[in-house]
Amino acid sequence: MTRTAGFDRLLYWFGLIVIAWAVLTFLLVPISAALHAALFRHGGLEIVDAVAELVSSRRVRAALWNTAWMTAATIVTVTIVGMFQVAVLEYFRVRGSGFLKVAFSTPLVFGGVVAAAGYNFTYGPGSAITAALTALFPSIPRDWFIGWFGVLFAHTFLMTSFHFLFLRAAMRRVDYSTIEAARSMGASELTILRRVVLPVIMPTLLAVTLLTLHTVVGSFAAPQVLGGRDFHMLSQMVLTLNSLRRPDMAALLALLMGMVLMGLILLSQYFEAKGAYTAGAKTTTRIQLRQIRNPLLRTMVHALAYLLAAIYLVPVALIVLFSFAPASSIGIEMLPSTLTLTNYARVLGGGTAFVPFFNSMLMGSAAVVVGLAITLFAVPIMVRKRNWLTQALSISFFLPWIIPSILLAVGLIVAFDAPNPLVGNAVLLGSYWLLPIGYVIFSLPLMVRFMRSAFIGIDPAFEEAARAMGASGPYRFRRVVLPLVAPTAILVAGMKFNTLMAEYPLSAFLYNVNNRPLPIAIVEGAVSADPDQAAISLVYVTLIMAFSLTVILIAERLSLGRTPETSNL
Amino acid sequence: MADNVLSLKNLDVGFPGMTIVHDLNLDVADGAFVSLLGPSGSGKSTVLRTVAGLLPALGGRIVLEGGDITTLPPERRNVGIVFQNYALFPTMTAFENIAFALRVAKKPQAEIERRVHEVAAMAGITDQLDKKPANMSGGQQQRVAIARALVTGSRVLLFDEPLSNLDAKVRASMRQEIKRLQTELGFTAIFVTHDQEDALTMSDVIVVLNHGRIEQIGDGRTLYRKPATPFICEFIGVSNELAPPLAARLLGRDIKGRSFVRLEDVVLGAAEGIPARVNHVEFLGAYSRIDLDVEGHALSAMLIGDPLPEPGSSVSLAVRPGAAHIFAEATP
Numbered sequence: 001m002t003r004t005a006g007f008d009r010l011l012y013w014f015g016l017i018v019i020a021w022a023v024l025t026f027l028l029v030p031i032s033a034a035l036h037a038a039l040f041r042h043g044g045l046e047i048v049d050a051v052a053e054l055v056s057s058r059r060v061r062a063a064l065w066n067t068a069w070m071t072a073a074t075i076v077t078v079t080i081v082g083m084f085q086v087a088v089l090e091y092f093r094v095r096g097s098g099f100l101k102v103a104f105s106t107p108l109v110f111g112g113v114v115a116a117a118g119y120n121f122t123y124g125p126g127s128a129i130t131a132a133l134t135a136l137f138p139s140i141p142r143d144w145f146i147g148w149f150g151v152l153f154a155h156t157f158l159m160t161s162f163h164f165l166f167l168r169a170a171m172r173r174v175d176y177s178t179i180e181a182a183r184s185m186g187a188s189e190l191t192i193l194r195r196v197v198l199p200v201i202m203p204t205l206l207a208v209t210l211l212t213l214h215t216v217v218g219s220f221a222a223p224q225v226l227g228g229r230d231f232h233m234l235s236q237m238v239l240t241l242n243s244l245r246r247p248d249m250a251a252l253l254a255l256l257m258g259m260v261l262m263g264l265i266l267l268s269q270y271f272e273a274k275g276a277y278t279a280g281a282k283t284t285t286r287i288q289l290r291q292i293r294n295p296l297l298r299t300m301v302h303a304l305a306y307l308l309a310a311i312y313l314v315p316v317a318l319i320v321l322f323s324f325a326p327a328s329s330i331g332i333e334m335l336p337s338t339l340t341l342t343n344y345a346r347v348l349g350g351g352t353a354f355v356p357f358f359n360s361m362l363m364g365s366a367a368v369v370v371g372l373a374i375t376l377f378a379v380p381i382m383v384r385k386r387n388w389l390t391q392a393l394s395i396s397f398f399l400p401w402i403i404p405s406i407l408l409a410v411g412l413i414v415a416f417d418a419p420n421p422l423v424g425n426a427v428l429l430g431s432y433w434l435l436p437i438g439y440v441i442f443s444l445p446l447m448v449r450f451m452r453s454a455f456i457g458i459d460p461a462f463e464e465a466a467r468a469m470g471a472s473g474p475y476r477f478r479r480v481v482l483p484l485v486a487p488t489a490i491l492v493a494g495m496k497f498n499t500l501m502a503e504y505p506l507s508a509f510l511y512n513v514n515n516r517p518l519p520i521a522i523v524e525g526a527v528s529a530d531p532d533q534a535a536i537s538l539v540y541v542t543l544i545m546a547f548s549l550t551v552i553l554i555a556e557r558l559s560l561g562r563t564p565e566t567s568n569l
Numbered sequence: 570m571a572d573n574v575l576s577l578k579n580l581d582v583g584f585p586g587m588t589i590v591h592d593l594n595l596d597v598a599d600g601a602f603v604s605l606l607g608p609s610g611s612g613k614s615t616v617l618r619t620v621a622g623l624l625p626a627l628g629g630r631i632v633l634e635g636g637d638i639t640t641l642p643p644e645r646r647n648v649g650i651v652f653q654n655y656a657l658f659p660t661m662t663a664f665e666n667i668a669f670a671l672r673v674a675k676k677p678q679a680e681i682e683r684r685v686h687e688v689a690a691m692a693g694i695t696d697q698l699d700k701k702p703a704n705m706s707g708g709q710q711q712r713v714a715i716a717r718a719l720v721t722g723s724r725v726l727l728f729d730e731p732l733s734n735l736d737a738k739v740r741a742s743m744r745q746e747i748k749r750l751q752t753e754l755g756f757t758a759i760f761v762t763h764d765q766e767d768a769l770t771m772s773d774v775i776v777v778l779n780h781g782r783i784e785q786i787g788d789g790r791t792l793y794r795k796p797a798t799p800f801i802c803e804f805i806g807v808s809n810e811l812a813p814p815l816a817a818r819l820l821g822r823d824i825k826g827r828s829f830v831r832l833e834d835v836v837l838g839a840a841e842g843i844p845a846r847v848n849h850v851e852f853l854g855a856y857s858r859i860d861l862d863v864e865g866h867a868l869s870a871m872l873i874g875d876p877l878p879e880p881g882s883s884v885s886l887a888v889r890p891g892a893a894h895i896f897a898e899a900t901p
Binding site for chain 2 (some may be wrong): 461464465466468470472475479484
């Protein structure tokens, strides 16, 4: 063996050992710690007693009931709104469909904690709309939007992104010649929709519905910001139990939720797999938009489509506008009368308002860099070598995908609230780095998934050619392979960084005073009565939306993110 | 005959536990164009990859210019490889692609510049050096791939089915290009293909592989006119296999074994032929294929020019004397 080859081999084993340690310490141990906390008491397995104690709590029962009916209600409303969007954009001829498409796409950049804060700003107790409403109708309380209605409203209009991405794609796959064939055989519009179009898009619709279900069950930011004092859902209850120093109950509740969510993921993948209809025709005809012949119906569809567009665009427009407005105008003016950069100067100027932004930038960047380093090292090995070690690594990397982030968070808390020999007997809970470690673990599934595709897509002949010309393993990787996967790596890093800037569940569990991140600051700003804090929050939200938009536009150009599997990120 | 530049001696190739080609012996003369021809799964690419060092030899020896290279890593074998899709690094310019091996060998920049320009001039791509592969035509990419394989001074180039993904017209022009470069630059080429036309048009020597063994080695004309096995008869060109009773009638004697006759060797309208019925006439441009029924046996003939017989009409046919290929043993 040459000296270079020996060094390569040493590097390879060193990297593998480091990754194995990281996976064991920060993924497998926390998960088993959470399971142990949830299921074991007094040195033995006590599932029934633990569950009985959990459900004996009135607040847990209430949260369970709220989550159940909110899920059912959201599924109905989201499906109606999502199907309507798809029909308006991809099936019927509606004027201004380009504008509508932009409006309906806003949940892609305006979701989670960002949107919850935005809706609270637009319709909440301190909003100008509420001020106008209560002036017109004094009987309306100022917190009319807060509670289950606000949560349902937010869910309904913010969870249509799956429909926008995947159901539209499914509709575009409908072979138009089958519609023409049905029409030539005398089928009515309704029959064509019901018998020809719906069966083709049904598997995707089911998969999308299950993904929505998964999102609603785990909903956290929306009830936290908009639910008020009386409406709580299960994720919040896990956080409450944890803050009440009952990590065992928190872990158990998170575990039960996790089992439901895992079931939903498996079901959605089953339906997604079934959705791969293969048309009989060698070449399919692209669907052509259908004219609505009834003038009354046509007018109604147009009116509803534009009303929906307004619902989507108004909060975004108000947030962006008011982020440039003096804090004193918030909640007073319907539209800002003067514009200023003061709020941006306060956020970006390095003062206290900059701290959450800096923390999220630092932790997000660190998590992305470490996640990318792990991925770039491990994925090529996983792609090339199939053995028990790489299989185990592959399964481990995807675990955070099916395990809810709050279960992982509880596990990290339980595993590192005391000296742990795996990290040199350090106590990581309360340190700066436990949250970014959680971010790394949470980021791995998406990174591994995309980078795996990128590595698999490389023609093996490139490496063989380089090898035949004398290039060593690291040289081949640096000069040939890395430039080929770099666009995907950069994009994935951008997407993940974007997600981490607004990541709420892990942040809510793992942050402390030293690393208070942006999403926590946004929620605090959203529920604060202080207009200065609200103004700062608007700047945070606008900056995140701008970054999200940039990433999505780049992703769109590279045609990434097209299937339901990639949504669950 | 020039000296052998490459010799494969009792070479076994394949994968651990699975020998694909067993006991292969082949001598390649300096400057020759040798094709490894065979159907999918015959082992031709495996042989090439073993010579390149991308797969280890399971047994035997590979000798290049007098030296045993059997166990050397690919980069020390001094053979250039042109891959199926050329494997040009898409993120690098043509210059950087060609310079790659020189940079790996840590050659001085001035030498890299000189050698890349030299080989680019030989391949006629000097004006393409700043372009990336995506901005080049297929022909230009092929020249860059050949230049890249030659730049280190390799005198033996291995081509792994570089024409397999091209349509017929482009393929014809590309093979002319390869042959021209090979003749002008004088390198030895080992060319893997499953296409008999590629092999027949470019090669000095064709090695036909089937199920991991050599069926025949020879130039194209020999393979076509004097096939050594029934497989060659069926694989190179188009032949009729004559059923024994028909063979006896057409050749005038009992045949033990298998007999074949090429389509162009079936003569229609022969004065002393045997009667046949025309089943189908297929006009193919330069020639027509006539499918016949001869006393219950199917037979095809090739006819150049007009007039063509009508389907359903009767003709008399014979086999051109000495044109039948007869194999005593009924090998598969």
